[in-house]
Structure formats: C-alpha cells, structure tokens
Amino acid sequence: MDEAPRARLTDWLRAASGDAALVIEKMALLSGGAIQQNWALDVSGGRAWVLRTDNAATLAVSHGRAQEYALLRAAFAAGVTVPEPLFLCEDVAVTGAPFFVMRRVAGTAAAHRVVKSDTLGGGRDACVRALGRELARIHTITPPRPDLSFLGTPPGDPYLAFIRDQRAALDRQRNPRPVLEWGLRHLERTAPPPVPPVLVHNDFRTGNVMLDESGVTAVLDWEFSVWSDPHADLGWLCAKCWRFGNDAQEAGGIGPRAALYEGYGQVDDTRVRWWELAAHIRWASIAVDQAERHISGVERNLELALTGHMVPGLEWEILRMVEARDAA
Incomplete structure (x- = not known):
C-alpha cells in the first residue's frame, strides 16, 4: 500500500x-x-x-x-x-x-497442504467431525434477522431457486454450456421438497477453513452467504472439485463423509447428494465468470485465466454424476 x-x-x-x-x-x-x-x-x-x-x-x-x-x-x-x-x-x-x-488467527487454509496432512485439525476423522459441528452452528442462524436484511426474503423453495439462478447465470454467458444446462434439467427433475431455510455459508470448503494441529481455528470467506437449505453446505464441501486430488476422502479431501455427518447431526444424504451435483454446476458457472474477468481485460490475472480451464473437467464430472444417479 x-x-x-x-x-x-x-x-x-x-x-x-x-x-x-x-x-x-x-x-x-x-x-x-x-x-x-x-x-x-x-x-x-x-x-x-x-x-x-x-x-x-x-x-x-x-x-x-x-x-x-x-x-x-x-x-x-x-x-x-x-x-x-x-x-x-x-x-x-x-x-x-x-x-x-x-x-488474525494462526493456522493454514492452503488446500494442497490440508488434504495431504494426516494431523491437521487433530487428524482426518476428528477434523471433519469438527467441520460438521461448525456447519451445525452456522445453521442455527435463521430468518428473520434485521442485521442480515440484505440477504432478502428466503426463497420458498431453495432447490428451484438455485436452478432458476443458475439458468440466469448461464444465459448471461457469451457461449452456450449444454452440459451445465443438462445437469440443471436433471436437478429440476429430482428436486426434493423444501425444508425451512437457514443461513448457509455457501462456500464452506477446503481452502476456506483455517486449521492447526489441534483443530479448526477459523471459518473464512462469508461473501456468498444466503438463506437456503442447510444440506447445500454439506454438498458443497463433499463435492469432488473441493477434494484437491484426494478423492477417496469425500469430505473436502480431508476425511470420510460419515465422520462429517456424525459431527453435524441429523443429515438427509439424498439431499446432500443433490446439492453435491449442484455444487459442480455452480462452481463451473463461477469459473466461467472468473475467466471472463481476465478475458474482458477488467482484471488481467493468471489465476483467473487458469480457472476457466477447470470447466471441462467439471462438465465431465457432471456427466458422470448424472449417469450414476440415473442408474441408481
């Protein structure tokens, strides 16, 4: 400065x-x-x-x-x-x-370090249990909240609201994204009935959580928070795109999904899986937007440019997930 x-x-x-x-x-x-x-x-x-x-x-x-x-x-x-x-x-x-x-808090949020460590957060199982507990605390915040009025009125159906918002985001793009549209259509056909909305962090993932050897030291980056279905946060964390190559550990590349659920409490796995597919579609749409910031010349940045190259891999995973869900 x-x-x-x-x-x-x-x-x-x-x-x-x-x-x-x-x-x-x-x-x-x-x-x-x-x-x-x-x-x-x-x-x-x-x-x-x-x-x-x-x-x-x-x-x-x-x-x-x-x-x-x-x-x-x-x-x-x-x-x-x-x-x-x-x-x-x-x-x-x-x-x-x-x-x-x-x-300022101590710890690391570097995803490439976190997913390779067997000790950060107190060990893999303990760490994802703690992450589940953090999400459960976040989800105790419910509307109406005058201090959070900028979040607007909660959607009557967070599932259909997500599909509507993502379709609008895709319509703004210069190029068509048929795989993402196809994935959204699958979500539309399989959307469960809504549950009461809570505060959803909306970017709770490896890379946005600070850890040290003893446990979680900070949940970071609240800039995307919304009123929505609590399962959306669980699905986002479990999405393959946030495992950073450590795919066997389904909870953010850190630990097992079962331990995450145990830490959280009562979980509807079917809803989590719906939001897990939704997470790949949403991240692909964000990646397109970030690349456009570089391409447009508004902000020349190598990281933003490289983010756009993630989209084909995300589309491939969307195809795989929809096929698996249809076969189940």
Missing part, C-alpha cells in the same frame, strides 16, 4: 480503536484471494489483525464488505469459530474501497 493511503489508514484505525498512538508496524498482502484482498497488519502493542478489502473486480453475487462484516458478527455471536470482527470502514476515501478489520 502506498504511503498516503497507509497514513490515512493509520489515522482511521486510531479513531476506530480509540488508540491515538497506534502504529502500523508491518503490512503485507496475504496470498490467495482471487476475489478479495487480505492484508496482514502488525500493529503496535503486539496486535495481529487482517484487513479485508475489494480486488479491482468482484463477482456480482459476492456481498460487499459491510455485508460480510455483518455476517461475520452474526457467526461470531452464534459460536462459530471465526476471526473476531473488529472494525468496519465504508469510507472509500481512506484506502479507495470499503474494508473491515478482524483479528
């Missing part, structure tokens, strides 16, 4: 924290964050914070920083293991974009 924005940020943090002597001793951009930027702040007094702000381009379905801050506060109050939210700034004159500050 340049000297002038850093000076403005220091002044703002002094006012927000009530510490007129506050000094930013070190500031470094953290790795990852294709959609948002995360800056590690080392602040006088031994305080370790993270500043989360926008990248140059964002996805239309992504919440703004004020909304994500509200979600983080709601999760923190519900006992979900999240970094403590500290301050929100919506004044773009400070750094050029809205941001919020939260406490």
Whole structure:
C-alpha cells in the first residue's frame, strides 16, 4: 500500500480503536484471494489483525464488505469459530474501497497442504467431525434477522431457486454450456421438497477453513452467504472439485463423509447428494465468470485465466454424476 493511503489508514484505525498512538508496524498482502484482498497488519502493542478489502473486480453475487462484516458478527455471536470482527470502514476515501478489520488467527487454509496432512485439525476423522459441528452452528442462524436484511426474503423453495439462478447465470454467458444446462434439467427433475431455510455459508470448503494441529481455528470467506437449505453446505464441501486430488476422502479431501455427518447431526444424504451435483454446476458457472474477468481485460490475472480451464473437467464430472444417479 502506498504511503498516503497507509497514513490515512493509520489515522482511521486510531479513531476506530480509540488508540491515538497506534502504529502500523508491518503490512503485507496475504496470498490467495482471487476475489478479495487480505492484508496482514502488525500493529503496535503486539496486535495481529487482517484487513479485508475489494480486488479491482468482484463477482456480482459476492456481498460487499459491510455485508460480510455483518455476517461475520452474526457467526461470531452464534459460536462459530471465526476471526473476531473488529472494525468496519465504508469510507472509500481512506484506502479507495470499503474494508473491515478482524483479528488474525494462526493456522493454514492452503488446500494442497490440508488434504495431504494426516494431523491437521487433530487428524482426518476428528477434523471433519469438527467441520460438521461448525456447519451445525452456522445453521442455527435463521430468518428473520434485521442485521442480515440484505440477504432478502428466503426463497420458498431453495432447490428451484438455485436452478432458476443458475439458468440466469448461464444465459448471461457469451457461449452456450449444454452440459451445465443438462445437469440443471436433471436437478429440476429430482428436486426434493423444501425444508425451512437457514443461513448457509455457501462456500464452506477446503481452502476456506483455517486449521492447526489441534483443530479448526477459523471459518473464512462469508461473501456468498444466503438463506437456503442447510444440506447445500454439506454438498458443497463433499463435492469432488473441493477434494484437491484426494478423492477417496469425500469430505473436502480431508476425511470420510460419515465422520462429517456424525459431527453435524441429523443429515438427509439424498439431499446432500443433490446439492453435491449442484455444487459442480455452480462452481463451473463461477469459473466461467472468473475467466471472463481476465478475458474482458477488467482484471488481467493468471489465476483467473487458469480457472476457466477447470470447466471441462467439471462438465465431465457432471456427466458422470448424472449417469450414476440415473442408474441408481
């Protein structure tokens, strides 16, 4: 960050924290964050914070920083293991974009490390049980919630709402995606009746959960949260695209599905499998959108460009899953 924005940020943090002597001793951009930027702040007094702000381009379905801050506060109050939210700034004159500050936590979220480790999170079975418990805590947050009014009215049928939204997303693309349309038609034919909506993290996966050797240290990245079916989070975590090559461990490439279900509590496996297929369709659609950010020239970025190359593999998995479901 340049000297002038850093000076403005220091002044703002002094006012927000009530510490007129506050000094930013070190500031470094953290790795990852294709959609948002995360800056590690080392602040006088031994305080370790993270500043989360926008990248140059964002996805239309992504919440703004004020909304994500509200979600983080709601999760923190519900006992979900999240970094403590500290301050929100919506004044773009400070750094050029809205941001919020939260406490920094220890651990790793690097998916390629997580799926290869037999000890992170306390071991594979213990880790996915803990992830199940985190999801169960998230799903205790139910509408109506005035502090989460930006989420809108919950859909009457989250299954049909998902299909409608994904069809609209595909209609916006420059090129047709017949496999994704075919997968959506299968979901439409097999949609179960709705259940009462809850807060769904909507991106609960390996890579968005911080772990150390003892367990879960933080659930991250709440920018896609919605009111929906709780099974959607379980299906997203179990989707093959989030196993990062460790396909035998169905819960995020970390551990067995049965242990995840055990940690969560009562689970309808049929609903989870529906959302698991939906996860591949949704991720393929997001991957197309992210690649378009690069192709359009809005944000030239190798990671975004490479994301587009994932789509054929996702389409192949959608074909395989639909065939298997039809044969069952």
